[in-house]
Amino acid sequence: xxxxxxxxxxxxxxxxxxxxxxxxxxxxxxxxxxxxVRLMAGGMxxxxxIEQIATEMGLRDxxxxxxxxxxxxxxxxxxxxxxxxxxxxxxxxxASFDDSTRSERAKVLDLIxxxxxxxxxxxxxxxxxxxxxAVPIGVWGGLNPGRLxxxxxxxxxxxLVSLPNFWLGIVLALLLSVKxxxxxxxxxxxxxxxxxxxxxxxxxxxxxxxxxxxxxxxxVMGQNFIDIARVRGLTRNQIVFRHAMKNSAxxxxxxxxxxxxxxxxxxxxxxxxxxxxxxGLLTINAVMQRDFxxxxxxxxxxxxxxxxINIVVDLLATxxxxxxxx
Amino acid sequence: MERRQFLRYxxxxxxxxxxxxxxxxxxxxxxxxxxMRPLTFLSAENITGNWDPTSHTTLSQSNxxxxxxxxxxxxxxxxxxxxxxxxELATSIREIDAHHLEIKLREGVTFHDGKPFTAEDVKAxxxxxxxxxxxxxxxxxxxxxxxxxxxxxxxxxxxxxKGGYGASLFIFLASYLPILSAKDVAEGPKGALTxxxxxxxxxxxxxxxGNDTVMEAFPGYFKGAPxxxxxxxxxxxxxxxxxxSLMNGQADVIERLEPEQxxxxxxxxxxxxxxxxxxENKYLWFRCSKPPFNDPRLRKAAAHAIDRDMIMEVMGSAGxxxxxxxxxxxFGYVDLPNYPKYDPDECQxxxxxxxxxxxxxLPELEYITSTGFYPKTKEYGEVIAAMLQEQGFxxxxxxxxxxxxxxxxxDRPGGGPGHMVDCGWSTGSPEPDLVxxxxxxxxxxxxxxxxxxxxxxxxxxxxxxxxxEARKESLQTNLMPMLADKxxxxxxxxxxxxxxxRADVQDLFIYPDGLSDASKTTLG
Numbered sequence: 001x002x003x004x005x006x007x008x009x010x011x012x013x014x015x016x017x018x019x020x021x022x023x024x025x026x027x028x029x030x031x032x033x034x035x036x037v038r039l040m041a042g043g044m045x046x047x048x049x050i051e052q053i054a055t056e057m058g059l060r061d062x063x064x065x066x067x068x069x070x071x072x073x074x075x076x077x078x079x080x081x082x083x084x085x086x087x088x089x090x091x092x093x094x095a096s097f098d099d100s101t102r103s104e105r106a107k108v109l110d111l112i113x114x115x116x117x118x119x120x121x122x123x124x125x126x127x128x129x130x131x132x133x134a135v136p137i138g139v140w141g142g143l144n145p146g147r148l149x150x151x152x153x154x155x156x157x158x159x160l161v162s163l164p165n166f167w168l169g170i171v172l173a174l175l176l177s178v179k180x181x182x183x184x185x186x187x188x189x190x191x192x193x194x195x196x197x198x199x200x201x202x203x204x205x206x207x208x209x210x211x212x213x214x215x216x217x218x219x220v221m222g223q224n225f226i227d228i229a230r231v232r233g234l235t236r237n238q239i240v241f242r243h244a245m246k247n248s249a250x251x252x253x254x255x256x257x258x259x260x261x262x263x264x265x266x267x268x269x270x271x272x273x274x275x276x277x278x279x280g281l282l283t284i285n286a287v288m289q290r291d292f293x294x295x296x297x298x299x300x301x302x303x304x305x306x307x308x309i310n311i312v313v314d315l316l317a318t319x320x321x322x323x324x325x326x
Numbered sequence: 327m328e329r330r331q332f333l334r335y336x337x338x339x340x341x342x343x344x345x346x347x348x349x350x351x352x353x354x355x356x357x358x359x360x361x362m363r364p365l366t367f368l369s370a371e372n373i374t375g376n377w378d379p380t381s382h383t384t385l386s387q388s389n390x391x392x393x394x395x396x397x398x399x400x401x402x403x404x405x406x407x408x409x410x411x412x413x414e415l416a417t418s419i420r421e422i423d424a425h426h427l428e429i430k431l432r433e434g435v436t437f438h439d440g441k442p443f444t445a446e447d448v449k450a451x452x453x454x455x456x457x458x459x460x461x462x463x464x465x466x467x468x469x470x471x472x473x474x475x476x477x478x479x480x481x482x483x484x485x486x487x488k489g490g491y492g493a494s495l496f497i498f499l500a501s502y503l504p505i506l507s508a509k510d511v512a513e514g515p516k517g518a519l520t521x522x523x524x525x526x527x528x529x530x531x532x533x534x535x536g537n538d539t540v541m542e543a544f545p546g547y548f549k550g551a552p553x554x555x556x557x558x559x560x561x562x563x564x565x566x567x568x569x570x571s572l573m574n575g576q577a578d579v580i581e582r583l584e585p586e587q588x589x590x591x592x593x594x595x596x597x598x599x600x601x602x603x604x605x606e607n608k609y610l611w612f613r614c615s616k617p618p619f620n621d622p623r624l625r626k627a628a629a630h631a632i633d634r635d636m637i638m639e640v641m642g643s644a645g646x647x648x649x650x651x652x653x654x655x656x657f658g659y660v661d662l663p664n665y666p667k668y669d670p671d672e673c674q675x676x677x678x679x680x681x682x683x684x685x686x687x688l689p690e691l692e693y694i695t696s697t698g699f700y701p702k703t704k705e706y707g708e709v710i711a712a713m714l715q716e717q718g719f720x721x722x723x724x725x726x727x728x729x730x731x732x733x734x735x736x737d738r739p740g741g742g743p744g745h746m747v748d749c750g751w752s753t754g755s756p757e758p759d760l761v762x763x764x765x766x767x768x769x770x771x772x773x774x775x776x777x778x779x780x781x782x783x784x785x786x787x788x789x790x791x792x793x794x795e796a797r798k799e800s801l802q803t804n805l806m807p808m809l810a811d812k813x814x815x816x817x818x819x820x821x822x823x824x825x826x827x828r829a830d831v832q833d834l835f836i837y838p839d840g841l842s843d844a845s846k847t848t849l850g
Contacts, residue, residue, distance in 0.1 A: 177574040186571040288729045
């Protein structure tokens with residue numbers, strides 16, 4: 001079956017990508033400054049003890065040996081334990097080196113499983129907002145190439161793409177949450193807390209969709225079959241919604257796939273500003289705490305998500321346009 | 327199977343998986359329901375993940391303990407009455423003689439798990455907390471250097487004759503040590519002590535939910551049940567995020583405001599500010615255990631190169647000028663006449679005397695500081711680096727995020743990383759040795775790594791003084807002037823703790839170490 005062949009091929013390619021990403025992150029983490037054992041054991045721990053703990057944990061073995069052990073674990077579904085986070089998932093600071101009362105560390109997979117759904121929710125909502133904003137503007141611009149709507153779409157995209165998201169996040173929180181009291185902004189206690197960060201993310205990705213749509217709609221509208229459609233007596237609405245939009249959807253779909261994958265990894269700043277407890281905030285804390293297993297785990301999961309999203313996008317694209325081959 | 331079928335089936339499986347996860351009332355469940363809501367406190371610092379109060383020196387976790395745990399006494403340490411002591415779990419503390427202290431305890435108090443509070447809990451707390459392996463080293467000597475006896479359930483006798491130091495040292499410690507349950511202590515490492523907090527305070531520890539520590543009002547609190555439903559204490563790393571939360575009403579109290587944030591919040595009618603001269607001094611720690619700052623002349627030269635008035639200008643309302651190694655609200659504080667002042671000529675004289683005229687021949691020096699926790703560290707760090715460079719010290723400022731700085735903070739064999747480090751030290755008790763002995767005695771020397779028999783002798787002399795008056799004299803005329811002369815660290819200023827809170831938060835008492843008493847607090 002072609003579909004199975006396609007899936008096997010793409011999943012195999014994806015596995016290689018995930019493997020390479022893991023190897024790269026694993027190596028980089030071990031050559032950058034900052035000894036995680038020092039953070040785990042506490043600043044006052046003597047060097048000998050640091051070395052002893054590091055040796056016991058295998059952190060002084062050659063990198064390829066450590067990586068081999070790690071891959072072995074990942075293949076069995078074990079992404080390891082966080083170096084610093086306790087089982088309750090709190091972000092923590094270093095404890096003392098000889099303290100026998102340290103509590104049990106959290107499993108990386110559990111930490112990711114707790115936070116990933118919130119980030120997916122944020123990314124999906126951001127995508128919905130972005131489409132609501134970008135599709136009318138982009139299509140309108142594409143239907144009027146070189147005229148005012150097209151120029152407006154261009155100016156608006158240029159403006160939105162130039163706004164730094166941390167600034168926009170703070171300004172919108174100040175306006176919509178502090179001054180107008182319309183939405184909660186900080187933390188997460190329910191769906192309402194996703195709206196504002198998702199809106200900021202949407203404003204960040206909307207310009208790309210607007211530009212993509214204006215160009216592709218304008219391109220499609222200039223093709224022969226559109227002229228023929230007019231000769232066939234189809235109304236403008238039928239031409240636009242049944243023919244032009246459908247033909248413009250494939251490049252848009254590819255863009256959305258990439259944007260969605262970027263969103264999963266690109267929520268760092270937004271989640272930090274809004275204290276939104278998703279993968280982004282988890283990543284920032286993990287980096288600041290030199291929590292190697294957690295950083296690696298997030299990298300592996302994000303890379304895998306990137307691969308899967310792209311496979312789904314390719315499948316959808318072939319459904320929309322049967323001329324495309326697997 | 328063809329691709330359309332594959333996609334259709336895939337979508338159906340996805341929908342079946344997602345359906346049970348949808349919360350039907352998520353869209354309109356109010357995020358702002360205010361009825362009986364708990365007090366929300368946003369902290370600038372994360373916790374350690376180990377609930378044993380003797381396992382850490384982390385301020386945010388001590389703040390949580392302030393809500394949950396009971397203390398023998400509390401010390402409000404207000405500048406107008408720095409020696410005031412309020413009796414809580416203790417009803418009286420009496421010096422029988424120089425080495426014996428009698429503590430009478432309150433009756434009818436229970437822990438949150440229902441266990442009655444008695445003298446065995448105080449004995450267990452002292453004996454356990456003073457063990458040499460406990461990370462929070464605050465006792466005047468290890469467990470073997472004192473003996474605790476309990477003649478009855480509500481009397482504790484502290485005998486320090488074995489250690490040779492005054493029993494009065496436990497008077498100030500009484501307001502600093504959370505009292506543990508003897509039952510929890512008996513369970514040992516990996517027992518209940520590490521898993522949750524169990525105290526006699528106004529709020530009961532419920533759970534740690536991600537970065538939120540959830541506490542609820544304890545109806546059996548011996549001073550009467552709190553008026554608010556509970557306290558939610560959350561770590562929020564970003565200062566702007568904390569401020570926005572306060573402004574939009576999601577947070578009730580936030581801590582460690584930057585001076586610029588104070589200016590913004592002062593204009594808000596719905597916000598009020600609390601400013602307190604704290605127990606925390608900020609220090610420039612010299613690495614005394616390695617060259618070049620193992621030479622006291624160079625430390626002194628560096629201290630004379632720094633104009634602390636300039637630093638105070640940078641700090642604005644977040645700093646309070648002081649000239650000693652402890653905060654003005656601690657026992658024994660005095661403005662030291664010989665505290666190093668800005669004096670470029672003296673700096674140059676000392677540099678030349680140490681063999682580095684004009685700084686020539688000095689190695690490259692690294693000055694490590696953090697950003698994100700203490701206010702203005704980067705800004706005044708740049709000022710200090712520039713002033714040192716002006717006198718010829720080849721200094722490079724290294725600004726790090728908190729975790730990386732924390733990793734490099736403490737002394738190590740052969741000297742810690744860098745040559746100078748910025749750090750504050752805050753201890754919620756008038757007891758000066760929680761700073762002085764912790765940092766300048768050879769047996770502890772946390773950051774500066776100094777080993778100096780003269781300072782050790784002066785520290786032992788003030789600790790072993792027969793009375794509080796004699797101790798004060800020993801501190802002010804012997805130890806403190808000696809430290810000002812040897813400068814193992816330069817205390818730059820005393821921090822002013824600035825909290826922002828919603829105007830409807832009434833009767834929240836904040837101690838100068840940042841701990842709060844919300845037992846009488848009301849909201850709205």
